Amino acid sequence: SYELTQPPSVSVSPGQTARISCSGDKLGDKFACWYQQKPGQSPVLVIYQDTKRPSGIPERFSGSNSGNTATLTISGTQAMDEADYYCQAWDSATVVFGGGTKLTVL
Amino acid sequence: QVQLVQSGAEVKKPGASVKVSCKTSGYTFTSYEINWVRQAAGQGLEWVGWMKPDSGFTGFAQDFQGRVTLTRDTSTSTAYMEMRSLRSEDTAVYYCARGIRGDSAHDYWGQGTLVTVSS
Numbered sequence: 001s002y003e004l005t006q007p008p009s010v011s012v013s014p015g016q017t018a019r020i021s022c023s024g025d026k027l028g029d030k031f032a033c034w035y036q037q038k039p040g041q042s043p044v045l046v047i048y049q050d051t052k053r054p055s056g057i058p059e060r061f062s063g064s065n066s067g068n069t070a071t072l073t074i075s076g077t078q079a080m081d082e083a084d085y086y087c088q089a090w091d092s093a094t095v096v097f098g099g100g101t102k103l104t105v106l
Numbered sequence: 107q108v109q110l111v112q113s114g115a116e117v118k119k120p121g122a123s124v125k126v127s128c129k130t131s132g133y134t135f136t137s138y139e140i141n142w143v144r145q146a147a148g149q150g151l152e153w154v155g156w157m158k159p160d161s162g163f164t165g166f167a168q169d170f171q172g173r174v175t176l177t178r179d180t181s182t183s184t185a186y187m188e189m190r191s192l193r194s195e196d197t198a199v200y201y202c203a204r205g206i207r208g209d210s211a212h213d214y215w216g217q218g219t220l221v222t223v224s225s
Contacts, residue, residue, distance in 0.1 A: 001168070031209055031210065031211075033209070033210070033211035035151070035212075037151075042201060042215040042216065042217060042218055043143075043151065043201070043203075043212075043215055044215075045211055045212060045213050048206060048209055048211035048213070049209055049211070054213055086150065086151050088151075088210065088211065089210070090210035093165055094153065094165070094167055094168075095141065095143075095153040095156070095167075095210055096153070097143075097150060097151040097152065097153060098150075099150050100150040100151070
């Protein structure tokens, strides 16, 4: 079965750029999306179709996807961005999630 | 505005069944897929399956094939997930989520339903 691999944790200082990777075989040939989840809350879609931002998502969130890696980039990271982030793709008629990355802003 | 409102928490014994509802509003129910995703405490997201409300067509993750049924009531714009033969490992928060047209991403999520399986 298809697998997506994310680093368990990423740390960033406020105002700096955070990058979270998501790796999978030929992931660049598929669409990737990203969710933000804060404790006790439902996930929120922040990027879909590799690079698109849903309405209401700040411009500091951006995405890319090429080769075997999709990347979520948060520019000018703020304390409110501290959360778990999950990548997701579609393969062989199934939805696949990455294991999640805890973003710490310190 | 788009809303997905799920039924309340459930406590079940091993071997029992549970049925979770997801009542939608604010959009045309039959025009968007509904997905079900679960999350055990402190763990990541796990996809359960999806349904096309217009046709009732369903698809499932391999781990849930034969143990989960997805249905809908178009008259009330409500989707349902029933899971049978529950075991302790099924203890999790179960979410319904709307699928974006032409993509596998989910743009609106329910608030989640905690299902606890315990003897």
